[in-house]
Amino acid sequence: MNGETRTWNRPHLLDLESLSAEEILAILDTARSLKEVSTRSIKKVPALRGKVCVNLFFEDSTRTKISFSLAAQRLSADVIDFSASTSSVSKGETLRDTARNIEAMGVDAIIIRHRSSGAPHLLSRNVRCSVINAGDGAHEHPTQGLLDLFTMREHFSNKQPTNAKPKLLTSFAGLHVAIVGDIANSRVARSNIHGLAKLNAKITLVGPATLIPNDLKKLYPNAINISHDLDSVLPTVDAVNMLRIQFERLTSAAFPSVREYSRLFGLTKERLAKARPNLLVLHPGPMNRGLEITTDVADGNNSAILQQVTNGLAVRMATLYLCVGANSSHRSEN
Numbered sequence: 569m570n571g572e573t574r575t576w577n578r579p580h581l582l583d584l585e586s587l588s589a590e591e592i593l594a595i596l597d598t599a600r601s602l603k604e605v606s607t608r609s610i611k612k613v614p615a616l617r618g619k620v621c622v623n624l625f626f627e628d629s630t631r632t633k634i635s636f637s638l639a640a641q642r643l644s645a646d647v648i649d650f651s652a653s654t655s656s657v658s659k660g661e662t663l664r665d666t667a668r669n670i671e672a673m674g675v676d677a678i679i680i681r682h683r684s685s686g687a688p689h690l691l692s693r694n695v696r697c698s699v700i701n702a703g704d705g706a707h708e709h710p711t712q713g714l715l716d717l718f719t720m721r722e723h724f725s726n727k728q729p730t731n732a733k734p735k736l737l738t739s740f741a742g743l744h745v746a747i748v749g750d751i752a753n754s755r756v757a758r759s760n761i762h763g764l765a766k767l768n769a770k771i772t773l774v775g776p777a778t779l780i781p782n783d784l785k786k787l788y789p790n791a792i793n794i795s796h797d798l799d800s801v802l803p804t805v806d807a808v809n810m811l812r813i814q815f816e817r818l819t820s821a822a823f824p825s826v827r828e829y830s831r832l833f834g835l836t837k838e839r840l841a842k843a844r845p846n847l848l849v850l851h852p853g854p855m856n857r858g859l860e861i862t863t864d865v866a867d868g869n870n871s872a873i874l875q876q877v878t879n880g881l882a883v884r885m886a887t888l889y890l891c892v893g894a895n896s897s898h899r900s901e902n
């Protein structure tokens with residue numbers, strides 16, 4: 569597999585901030601190889617046969633949870649779904665105790681989504697099995713960032729002049745990506761920022777000043793620009809990632825009204841008409857249709873939103889394969 573020629577020697581995937589460009593490309597290359605498995609009539613390989621993965625989700629999810637379950641199953645691992653509301657967490661058991669008890673049953677990977685930033689990092693210091701971050705508070709959502717990178721890489725590699733087989737990009741230099749909306753509350757934005765910057769893309773964060781923390785630019789001063797004017801940015805970008813307004817995380821009114829937000833920052837057919845014809849439109853889901861994106865754009869020709877979901881499965885297979893797989897050399901060191 570291509571990914572095996574690149575560097576990967578980690579038991580956990582906690583964030584994209586700590587990964588190198590080579591490690592990011594290792595996951596993307598491995599995902600590229602594993603994507604083909606889902607097109608077979610028997611969609612399974614034995615790579616993780618005998619391994620056990622637990623989905624430890626303390627927040628709701630449709631895409632990520634099903635995607636991780638399917639990814640583990642396609643690699644022949646056993647999968648257990650944990651529901652916080654019907655577990656002993658409701659009796660006051662701590663996250664650490666919950667995880668250590670689950671691990672004591674012989675689990676190889678814990679896939680965790682939690683409302684608290686840093687929860688996966690805490691677990692990784694307290695268990696011996698692999699820990700995969702499926703979204704922690706407003707901090708990071710690394711597999712979402714990776715599937716967004718995978719979708720852009722696949723799209724823009726195919727746009728290169730090519731012979732029979734497109735050469736996959738190993739750098740995003742020359743690509744300009746706008747991330748639009750509720751950046752302050754978005755773990756997707758943070759993972760995208762780290763991933764895009766490490767692959768040398770130019771990034772413009774767009775939204776109301778109340779939803780873009782000023783200090784984000786300090787992370788990658790040479791890569792990040794900030795704008796509050798979507799109309800001036802949109803015609804200059806190759807891809808736009810429209811973020812969900814996270815009403816459940818807003819602590820105060822970040823904009824006067826949803827109508828006002830939609831007028832200034834919503835991606836509409838009229839706005840799209842002023843963008844580059846082949847603009848790639850991304851959204852992590854779930855969407856607030858009619859707010860950050862209109863239905864005609866979400867379901868239109870520029871949209872890669874369902875491709876993102878398809879690619880998410882390949883990226884999560886790659887993540888589990890690299891972190892948990894039998895030939896993972898890091899296991900004995902853990």
Ligand code: CP
Nearest residue numbers: 629630631632852853
């Ligand atoms: N993008 C994403 O994380 O979606 P879910 O909340 O449905 O998992």
